[in-house]
Amino acid sequence: MQYTLLILVLPLLSFIVLGLVDSKWKPKVAGTIGTVVLGIITALSYFAAWEYFSMHRIAGVYEKIIPFNIEWLRFTDYLHINLGILLDPISVMMLVVITTVSFMVNIYSLGYMVNEKGFERYYAFLSLFTFSMLGLVVATNIFQMYIFWELVGVSSYLLIGFYYTKPSAVAAAKKAFIVTRFADLGFLIGILVLSFYTKTFDFGILTSGDTSVFASTVGASFMGISVMSWALGLIFIGGAGKSAMFPLQIWLPDAMEGPTPVSALIHAATMVVAGVFLVARLFPLYVVYSPEVLHGIAYVGAFTSLFAAIIACVQTDIKRVLAFSTISQIGFMMVGLGVSGNGGHEGVGYMASMFHLFTHAMFKALLFLGAGSVIHAVRSNEMSHMGGLRKYMPITNITFLIACLAIAGIPPFSGFFSKDEILSACYEFSPYMGATMTFIAGLTAFYMFRLYFNIFWGKEHKHQHTPHESPFAMALPLVFLATVTVLAGWIPFGHFVTSDRANYDIHLDFTVATISVLIAVCSITLAIIMYRKESKVPKRLATTFSGLHKAATNRFYIDEVYIFITKKIIFNNISLPLAWFDRHVIDATMNGMAGTTQWVSVKIKGFQSGQVQQYAYVFLLGTLIITALVLIF
Amino acid sequence: MAQQIIFFVLAAIIAIFSILAVTAKQIIRSATYLLFVLLATAGLYLLLGYNYLFAVQIAVYAGGVMVLFIFAILLTNRPGENVKTELAVRRVAAGATALVGLAFCGHVIYWNIKKVSELAVQADITPQQLGHSMLGTDKYQYLLPFEVISILLLACIVGAIMIARKR
């Protein structure tokens, strides 16, 4: 399957070409190039997926294929970075997800971004992102993943900061990059530790189940915790950063400063699930060598999910609501992985998580693109500036509704199936976990419909321009993604992606399904009551629970904590004193030595008095003293 | 015995007038005391049997150097004016240093010198001998220094005249 290399190379070429020509070409040309390239690789990915899933199954297990692998940099004889392509069920699935969403976003952007300055730059960055993201998922070794992980981060930085004259966008981009960079430090150290003990980066070796690789980790521990836990925990920190897990989630809401299609692509569908993908990729290690870390991941995921869902209920910026919703949903995926075991029925959480990743990518992209369509129409992100848009934007309305139903977990939309699998895995793990996650599912339904009704129903806001339906280029992706969202639930996902790459038949757990659907329906009803028409309920609730409401609106002050740490502690209490120390202690010491010499020089000038007799006196004393010293010693 | 007495007289003259020479208030007195010291030194040379040296000492110092001094003093001094000494502090410091130096050197010399008190018998140094060794080129003969010092004398004369003459 050598042609898969093209999937990587084409977007890179597209980036280079678009980046170098810069503003020499007409914007349309650039957009077309980008989109066509994406179209080609999407087709290639689909073909690859078809070929892989239909032809490369041996004894019921999908094989791992490495069609391409070159040594890029050699550290030691055993540690070398290869760049290559690894095809296995999850990477192939990711190829499909990424190319699809990316393709849709490219098309959508032709309409959405057409009037922006720097259109070529935008497409160049999109190509760069696609390239990096694809490189990430097909990585054959953990270090390749890290490389592309960083590249993804920087493309995200560039795209968030696309409106670079807008200070908030610049700040958001910086924040996103630095927070994820900080998390990547964990990832890097994790890789350091892991590779130190296993002497390899290669996923093939690491996940082969060969225990000899891990021989040296046995009994090795640092500060009472086994080295594998350290390694895997640190690697998870990297994943947590990219996937906006608590407490590293702060960058994601701000990242909504970027263009909306970017949010759809990067901050909803693809990049933010890289953390999930990372854990999934190393899942065999987590399960075998450090189940406690895996459980930790589950708890972190659950907490983040709850936390984000609560915040999502009170946000008024529609993109932020979606951002928190994304965080919450990724939490679901993390929980799915965290509660999973390996293989067969044990591994249902893994499968469910991947499934949810897939469906979520589609419907969340849809939601974002829909939101983009709305924003395009009303030129604002604020809910209060919207309302009653269903009349003006029918397609957007319907597709958005479909997506909301999917995320709320209403059958037969795709979200129902994937979420249900996660919930049942949770219940198997522990009833409390199941209950929590079900509750969060309910919250999800509530805030999504709050969003939906606030946008499309409710009181109509006075618009300066009459809102209108989006152009074809924007509508097409909406329709396409809506279709996928409706149908994706019926994919027999267990046949394709499971933790042990063997076949697994999904069967719905009807108790769990019923409960979750009931709760979802209740939540939706509540949302209908509160937000379909203007009502006083939300306000009353807000005043009743003013503390909670205020805290949630302010995202529980996590940003403030960060600002405190960065501005007050690092900037003012470390960096500033260090800079001061450098100038006034170290440098001053050096200057002080010079100053002292000068001082001495001035002080002893009296010796050179100009008086011959004094000279002779010193002369004589010198003679006598030297004689005495030599004679005595 | 006579030798001893002469020696002590000379020694006393030297010691006393040396000190007087460097402490006298008037410079002309100082010069006179110096003359006494130089003459007494010449006496010591005679005592040791170096007649030639005695003659040179008297000729050069008393005849030459002292004349120079007197001229210089007369040229530069208004008569009767006292020569100032340095501040007391410096005098004390100089005196103390000189005394310390004296003690120190005296100590070292006294304990390390070969103690001889008998003069070896020595024949008189005849003018012939002197002439020989002054104009010889072997070891212990001094033609070369003699020639070189003539250059020095010439240079000094040239230099001194250059400095001292008008224009």
Added chain:
Amino acid sequence: MGVILYYMNFLSLFVLIPVLMMLGLFVSNSRKQIQFITATGASLLLILSGIITYMYLTERAAGNVAEMLFTADTVWYAPFNIHYSVGVDGISVAMLILSSIIVFTGVFASWKIDPLPKEFFLWYSLLSIGVYGFFISTDLFTMFMYYEIALIPMYLLIGIWGTGRKEYSAMKLTLMLMGGSALLLVGILGIYYTSGATSMNLLEIAKMKIPLTAQYYFFPLTFLGFGVLGALFPFHTWSPDGHASAPTAVSMLHAGVLMKLGGYGCFRVAMYLMPQAAHEMAWFFLILTGISVVYGAFAAIHQTDLKYINAYSSVSHCGLVLFAILMMNETAATGAILQMLSHGLMTALFFALIGMIYGRTHTRLITEMGGLMKVLPFLGVSYVIAGLASLGLPGLSGFVAEMTIFFGSFQHTDTFHRVMTIIACMSIVITAVYILRVVGKILFGAIQDAHHEHLTDATWFERISVVTLIIAIVAIGSAPFWISGMIHESVIPVISHLAK
């Protein structure tokens, strides 16, 4: 008689070309001629470095396993066993490439230098003589000589053509580096005399065994001596002031190449010749370099002058070089050399860009700039690329170097070393902080000063300089294997010597 001219080895061309440049400059009298001479000379050097690299690689491919290639040796001062001996291995070749690139780009970056262009390029050529000579020498004496040759032109270059507190900075830089060389000279003499070698040739001395007690004295001296030039904490304070005041090309050459002399010397001389002491004393210097790495980065966060930021960043990055060297394993050492190369290129790029921006805005304070991306897109994009290289973006050279260092260092069996490595790793986050802060402040956002609306983007000669550097950075970053391989195999003899 006239050894240098007499026994020409083609490596000596690296020194001879700048000498000829100087002679040419002496007789030149118009700016055109000066530009022609320097551009020709610098291009020749660049081409020559390419040729050397090619020859080196073919020679190695042909199976020549000598430690140094293209060696030549002529007795110079027989009574002191001083030889004029040259030779290169992969490390020196890498450094020669670096020097050539930076000398070349520096010429274009100071194309319109004013006043006294002739004198400027005279000193500039002298500086490059020092740099090249240092890298081709294998004799301790000539090494030291070239090292000092490189120091002195700095004073005049900064003092005359600099900006700001140039006289103070120039004096400080010169004196502190001179202090370093004072330590170094004692070290070199000690090495030579205690080893009992019959020549000052490195390879020869390496075969001797220096008594351990002597090593205890001379290793720290030598290491610190070179370390001062490598901006080792706490002897780094010349660097911020010096770089801030220096004219563009000088900052480039100084931060880009001259600071590398420090690392190269530490590795080639201090550690190579005194392995036992290096082993026993490494911990102390590791702590110092660790401080350098983190401290430099933190101090950079708070600066407001672009050059200061970059200077502190250099402290941090060069600290990493010494840090890696002290790990004493092949990978880390390879990483150190790569880092020298990479830092040289990107810091030169930074200084070139800062110089160009300063030439337009007449300020280097980030608080007084903003939104420059809009008016200076070429410089802006280049600055971002430099920044990304500096914070270690994959595909650019910084990443390759830093990762090699971190992974190499972490292979050390001592927990202490590994913990130090992790501390050093922190710097990459802090680097991101200050780089993005600068980029955000000066390039993005709204234009601060109305005058900046009408700035013009880079001219052709500025573009040559910037593009050359970017190409080099990308080339190393995206295809590191050949240069890494070349360096790695040359590091092996030194490291295996250390391991004994």
Added chain:
Amino acid sequence: MSDLLTNLLSGPVPIEAYLGVSLIMFFAGVYGFLSRKSMLMILISIELMLNAADINFVVFNRYLFPGHLEGFYFALFTIAIAACETAVAIAIIINIYRNLTSVEVGNLDQMKE
């Protein structure tokens, strides 16, 4: 100590006595050099110091090494050199007097520090 005294008075004159005289002379000269203000006085002190050295040479020659006349000649040449020195010094002092109308050494302070 009493030995010394009896020796001094009764026996032949010991070498130490001569050396003592010359030392006193020498350090008297030193004292004069350091303490007097007139340059001529300083020159007088110098004469004392040189003379002391001459005595040493002569005494050593006569007492310890009578075989050759080395000390003798040295003293002889030193006398000549002392004369030279004095001549030049006096010329210079007179020159100073012409410039400053004073021969006080303390006035030589144009150049210092």
Added chain:
Amino acid sequence: MDYSSFLQMREEFSLLAVMVFLLVYDIFAGEKGLKYFQPVALVLLTVHTVLNCMPRDAFEVAGGMYQYVPMQTYVKSILNIGTIIVLLQAHKFLNEDANRIKRGEFYFLTLSTLLGMYFMISSGNFLMFFIGLETASIPMATLVAFDKYNRKSAEAGAKYILSAVFASSISVFGMSLIYGSTGTLYFTDLATLITGTPLQIMAFVFFSVGLFFKISLVPFHLWTPDVYEGSQTNITSYLSVISKGAAVFVLFTLLIKVFGNLVTQWQPILYGLAVVSITVANVFAIRQQNLKRFLAFSSISQAGYILLAIISGSAMGMASLVYYVLVYMFSNLAAFGVLSVIENRTGKVQMSDYNGLYQTNPRLSFVMMLALFSLAGIPPFAGFFSKFFVFSAAAAQGYYVLVFIALLNTILSLYYYLLVIKAMFLNKSENPIENIKSDFPVRISLVVCTLGILLVGLFSTIYNQIAVLSFGM
């Protein structure tokens, strides 16, 4: 008596011949002939230098009163070249109306001091040595006071003669004690007779301070800056280079040849003196505004560096020393040459007067810069090599700490040398010194010095030649 053996002293006789000829020429030549006085003198001196530049085999004259070893030829040649350079630089000064009348005296006195140094260098007996020393220093005093109506010059002369006489009387007292404890004044005999008794040690110290005075080591240096400042610049350069160069060489020879047995005593003494000299002189130098004073302190610290070579007491040290003197001569004379050109034209010697010199006099400032860099020991100039060799010689004997201290001091010295360079190149001035067109002889001298600075280091032949002979010492 056979005086033919005296003819072996070719250097001395040829110089004496030049002297006598010049004296006669000065006295008897008419107004017209005197025009050519300087060129004739310089040509004769050059001929003298060239004739006497080849070393011969060692020999003795006058029963060991005069001892020749081949190395002395080099030292004397260095002194010759230095003297010629100084005289070239003084050319303009001596052609001034006020000085023309004293021109013959100037030459005669200069050459007689040079002759004194010759004898001092070649002496084999303390008497010869003492006479040589005095011949080198008493006429020097008249030279210092040469500009006799200049108060500074007169003062300097007085200071010099008083200090010199004081030093020589202590020295001669020391010699008397040496004689008293050994019974001979011949160097060859002394070498074995000096055994290290306290008296001998004291005598040695008393004696050697006379030389320390000439070399101007701290604390025997206090006269130096005043005298250097006061005397005419060309004489200052003569004092600082020629007189000092001869003295260091003699010191080394004496220490080895005569006081070899006292090595354990003199090494620590020199150690301390080197440290103190270098440091104190440097600390004083950083504050100086008058460039002549400045160079005086610089020369004191240079003397300290030379001690490093002496301390080593090895053949290597000897070679380094001679080489150092050679390089120091070129560097210092170049610096003084520039100084004298500027002082003669404008009378300016303050550092602040040199502000912006490069703008108006690029060549002069360039030469000055080379000279200062060479003095500071910066490659590729000769000063670097000479310093390195001196340090190397000391390090070879294990004096690492001393080398280290000396090296730390090079930082300080670099600082003050850079101050001058800063003034010339960096500082701007309201009224810089106007463009000076120096006359031909000065230009020759500066070219010679510059070539010396540039080439003496890079071409190893010169050092190697010196080193070959140093083993004979």
